[in-house]
Amino acid sequence: MSAPALDDPFDGLPLQQTRLADGVIGALSEAILAGRIGPGQALPSEARMAARFGVSKQVVREAVRQLEALGAVQIGQGRPTRVVEALDAQPLSRFWRFAAGGTRAGLAEAVELRRILEPQVARLAAARATPGGIAELEAILARMEAAMGDVPRWITADLDFHDHLGQLSGNRLVRLQVHGLRPVIEAVMHLFNDRGERGPADWRATWQRHRRVADTIRAGDAEGAAQAMLAHFAAADEAIAEIFPPRGPD
CATH class of the missing domain: 1.20.120.530 (GntR ligand-binding domain-like)
Structure with missing residues (x-):
C-alpha cells in the first residue's frame, strides 16, 4: 500500500469505530479545526474522500450535509464544497x-x-x-x-x-x-x-x-x-x- 499523498489533509486521522458517517464527520472536523483545510478552501471530492476513508460516496455525502447543517461548510450547486470563512451562530x-x-x-x-x-x-x-x-x-x-x-x-x-x-x-x-x-x-x-x-x-x-x-x-x-x-x-x-x-x- 502506497503512503498517503503529502497533500492529504486526513493523514493520521483514522476513522473512529462508530457509525461511518460520524467517523467521516470526525475526520473532516479535525482536518478543518486543525487548519489542514483552511477557511474558504474546497474539500476534496466525494470520490476522493470515499476512497480515502473506504466508505461509499453516499456516506461522505451524508457527513458533508451534516457539517453544512452545523454551519461548518457551504455546499455549492455545481461548485466544490468549501469550508466557511468563519463559524457563525x-x-x-x-x-x-x-x-x-x-x-x-x-x-x-x-x-x-x-x-x-x-x-x-x-x-x-x-x-x-x-x-x-x-x-x-x-x-x-x-x-x-x-x-x-x-x-x-x-x-x-x-x-x-x-x-x-x-x-x-x-x-x-x-x-x-x-x-x-x-x-x-x-x-x-x-x-x-x-x-x-x-x-x-x-x-x-x-x-x-x-x-x-x-x-x-x-x-x-x-x-x-x-x-x-x-x-x-x-x-x-x-x-x-x-x-x-x-x-x-x-
Missing part, C-alpha cells in the same frame, strides 16, 4: 429557538440560562476587553440612551450590548453561545416590554444598570463586572416573576 440560534419552542416555560428556562451564563461573560470581558472593544461598547450604550422610550430600537441596542460582551470575552465558543441565544432573549425582551407603559425613570434605571456593567469592564474589574451583571438581573426579578410565575418542584 445560526445553527445554534435555530437549535435554541426549537428548544425553547416559543413557550413561556421554554423562555423562562432561557432566562435562567442567561442568569447563569452572563455574569461569567462579563467577568471575562473585564479581564480581556481591548480599547477598541470598550469604545464599541460605549457606542452601543449611547444608542441605548438615544432609544429610551422606543421599544424596537431599545431592544436591538440592548441585544447588541449583551452580544458585544460575548465578543469582549475573547472566547470564540462563548461568543457563539451568546449570539446563538439572541432570538430567544429577544422574545423574552418583547414580553418584558409588553407588560405596560414604562416611564422615563424606568428607562433611565435600566440604562444605568448597563452603564455600571460597562464601567466595571472598562476598569478591568472582573469581580465587579460579574456582580454588576447579577445586580442587573436581580433588579428585574419582579418583572420576571410577573412574566414567568415561579415553578414548583417537579
Whole structure:
C-alpha cells in the first residue's frame, strides 16, 4: 500500500469505530479545526474522500450535509464544497429557538440560562476587553440612551450590548453561545416590554444598570463586572416573576 499523498489533509486521522458517517464527520472536523483545510478552501471530492476513508460516496455525502447543517461548510450547486470563512451562530440560534419552542416555560428556562451564563461573560470581558472593544461598547450604550422610550430600537441596542460582551470575552465558543441565544432573549425582551407603559425613570434605571456593567469592564474589574451583571438581573426579578410565575418542584 502506497503512503498517503503529502497533500492529504486526513493523514493520521483514522476513522473512529462508530457509525461511518460520524467517523467521516470526525475526520473532516479535525482536518478543518486543525487548519489542514483552511477557511474558504474546497474539500476534496466525494470520490476522493470515499476512497480515502473506504466508505461509499453516499456516506461522505451524508457527513458533508451534516457539517453544512452545523454551519461548518457551504455546499455549492455545481461548485466544490468549501469550508466557511468563519463559524457563525445560526445553527445554534435555530437549535435554541426549537428548544425553547416559543413557550413561556421554554423562555423562562432561557432566562435562567442567561442568569447563569452572563455574569461569567462579563467577568471575562473585564479581564480581556481591548480599547477598541470598550469604545464599541460605549457606542452601543449611547444608542441605548438615544432609544429610551422606543421599544424596537431599545431592544436591538440592548441585544447588541449583551452580544458585544460575548465578543469582549475573547472566547470564540462563548461568543457563539451568546449570539446563538439572541432570538430567544429577544422574545423574552418583547414580553418584558409588553407588560405596560414604562416611564422615563424606568428607562433611565435600566440604562444605568448597563452603564455600571460597562464601567466595571472598562476598569478591568472582573469581580465587579460579574456582580454588576447579577445586580442587573436581580433588579428585574419582579418583572420576571410577573412574566414567568415561579415553578414548583417537579
